[in-house]
Amino acid sequence: MWDLLTMIRKVDLIVEVLDAREPLITHSSILEKNVLKRGKPLLLAMNKSDLVPLSLIESWKEYFRSRGLHAIYLSATGHLGTRLLRKSIQEELPQDGSVLLVGYPKTGKSSIINALKSRHSVSTSKLPMSAGSTRGISLLRIGRILIYDTPGVIPPDGDPFEKAIRGYPIEKLMDPIPPALRIVRVSSNIDREALVRKYGEFTSPENFLEIVAKKRGWFYGKSGEPNVEEAARAVIREYHEGRITYYTFPPSN
Numbered sequence: 001m002w003d004l005l006t007m008i009r010k011v012d013l014i015v016e017v018l019d020a021r022e023p024l025i026t027h028s029s030i031l032e033k034n035v036l037k038r039g040k041p042l043l044l045a046m047n048k049s050d051l052v053p054l055s056l057i058e059s060w061k062e063y064f065r066s067r068g069l070h071a072i073y074l075s076a077t078g079h080l081g082t083r084l085l086r087k088s089i090q091e092e093l094p095q096d097g098s099v100l101l102v103g104y105p106k107t108g109k110s111s112i113i114n115a116l117k118s119r120h121s122v123s124t125s126k127l128p129m130s131a132g133s134t135r136g137i138s139l140l141r142i143g144r145i146l147i148y149d150t151p152g153v154i155p156p157d158g159d160p161f162e163k164a165i166r167g168y169p170i171e172k173l174m175d176p177i178p179p180a181l182r183i184v185r186v187s188s189n190i191d192r193e194a195l196v197r198k199y200g201e202f203t204s205p206e207n208f209l210e211i212v213a214k215k216r217g218w219f220y221g222k223s224g225e226p227n228v229e230e231a232a233r234a235v236i237r238e239y240h241e242g243r244i245t246y247y248t249f250p251p252s253n
């Protein structure tokens with residue numbers, strides 16, 4: 001995080017990449033505080049918007065606007081909204097300047113850079129670092145925009161659910177079951193039928209994990225009970241891969 005703070009000082013604009021399915025959890029308030037403290041502009045880019053209904057993503061945009069934050073949405077892999085991103089960056093940067101792309105792991109930072117690259121001729125250049133340093137930092141020039149080619153990763157902190165959503169390594173999650181149950185609960189409230197079609201009938205989120213474990217042949221060695229922990233990790237993985245229907249609503253007030 002401290003390297004990130006150094007980078008914030010260097011650049012003229014910070015673009016924070018959020019996951020459109022959980023914009024609030026994937027927005028770092030520590031980052032926001034530090035960026036605003038230094039008087040730098042902050043642009044929120046809600047990525048993976050292909051996984052969320054359009055009206056919902058609009059209401060998230062409105063939510064951030066009510067908090068005084070400028071948010072846009074896009075789908076990097078769907079090549080949707082990348083032009084708007086470029087335009088918004090240009091508007092925030094009236095003169096030549098550099099941009100840092102940051103975000104929690106797996107929000108799509110690299111995909112966004114690739115999407116920006118593929119549409120425009122890109123040249124890389126070296127920005128001289130402080131005196132005495134021999135190394136340079138690579139920058140991509142996309143039209144008038146200079147963008148750091150190594151996006152900043154925000155360490156995935158928080159409570160167990162936040163950690164899971166923020167891309168903490170799944171195999172290192174202490175107890176994957178509570179976060180997975182919450183994902184299943186949200187998903188079945190949105191589209192229960194989709195879960196049933198994919199995995200079969202289930203009676204509760206807990207039962208869902210048992211069904212997944214049985215279906216995949218995962219059992220605890222000693223007792224022969226379904227290995228629900230492994231099933232929970234699979235659910236979290238599927239969430240990250242965008243293979244479970246999942247989205248959330250902005251706080252209402």
Ligand SMILES: Nc1nc2c(ncn2[C@@H]2O[C@H](COP(=O)(O)OP(=O)(O)OP(=O)(O)O)[C@@H](O)[C@H]2O)c(=O)[nH]1
Pocket residue numbers: 047048049050051074075076077078103104105106107108109110111112151153241242
């Ligand atoms: N559905 C969907 N998936 C996306 C989108 N953008 C990225 N992904 C997927 O999300 C995963 C992570 O994307 P990356 O671009 O590697 O994310 P990152 O933020 O660079 O990840 P780290 O470098 O690990 O922090 C990949 O499987 C991408 O294919 C998008 O707009 N829509």
Ligand SMILES: [Mg+2]
Pocket residue numbers: 109110111151
């Ligand atoms: Mg990356």
